[in-house]
Amino acid sequence: MEKILIVGATGSTGKRIIEILNNSQSFEPVAMIRKEEQKTIFEDMEVEWVLADLEQEDFSGAMKGVKKVIFAAGSGGDTGEEKTTEVDEKGAIKIIDAAKKAKVKKFIMLSAMGADEPSSHPKLEHYLKAxxxxxxxxxxxxLNYTIIRAGRLSDDMGTGKVELAHKLEGAGEIPRDDVAFLLIMSLADPLVQNMTFEAIEGEEPIKSAMIELSRE
Structure with a gap:
């Protein structure tokens, strides 16, 4: 089984990713936590955890035995510019560099729609620039990578159906459940390899949508 480091494991999307991976026959989740008191969440689930902070410098311990990384952390854009820079930009870059040094096989990034044109979204411009x-x-x-620029995340129940494109027309939202499945399915090496795409809720089943996009 491949060990998958989940950055942002204590967030709503991160927890859902771990719940799904914890029942997988192919992948073993490793939860990255910032405070030791957060370990009980994952110990109760019998999930391995590592202590590391996106605002620190050394991530070598977090990468031990890890084959792939899912980055699902984020400030959400409403925690102030300094925090956004530290987490969404500098923190992500440090994790990417650590993953490269550790020779991980794939890095999957949860990004945001609008990151390709931050100035078009004045209220979120700093966040999207990060x-x-x-x-x-x-x-x-x-690194081998997949970057998923998701629409506005909702807590609605997932439908298992999405709309994917390198660039979508207009905006939209997507349940966290479906984002979690998109991130997990991106672990499969042939799918959406070295690709950046946008995702919102839609009418096509996640698997067939990803296969179709991979063929483009």
Whole structure:
């Protein structure tokens, strides 16, 4: 089984990713936590955890035995510019560099729609610029990667159906459940390899949508 480091494991999307992976026959989740008191969440689930903070410098311990990384952390854009820069840009870049040094096989990034044109979204411009900088760093890192620029995340029940494209027309939202499945399915090496795409809720089943996009 491949060990998958989940960055942002204590967030709503991160927890859903771990719940799904914990029942997988192919992948073993490793939860990255910032505070030791958060370990009980994952110990109760019998999930391995590592202590590391996106605002620190050394992530070598977090990468031990890890084959792939899912980055699902984020400030959400409403925690102030300094925190956004530290987490969404600098933190992501440091994790990418650590993953490259550890020779991980694939890095999957949860990004945001609008990261390709931050100035079009004045209220989220700083957040989207931070996301864009991290995305660019990953694209240029030499790592195998998938970057999913999701629409507005909702807590609605997942439908298992999405709309995917390198660039979608208009905006939209997507349940966290479906984003979690998109991130997990991106672990499969042939799918959406070295690709950046946008995702919102739609009418096509996740698997067939990803296969179709991979063929483009």
């Amino acid at each position: 996301k864009a900088a991290a995305d660019k760093h990953l694209e240029e890192s030499g």
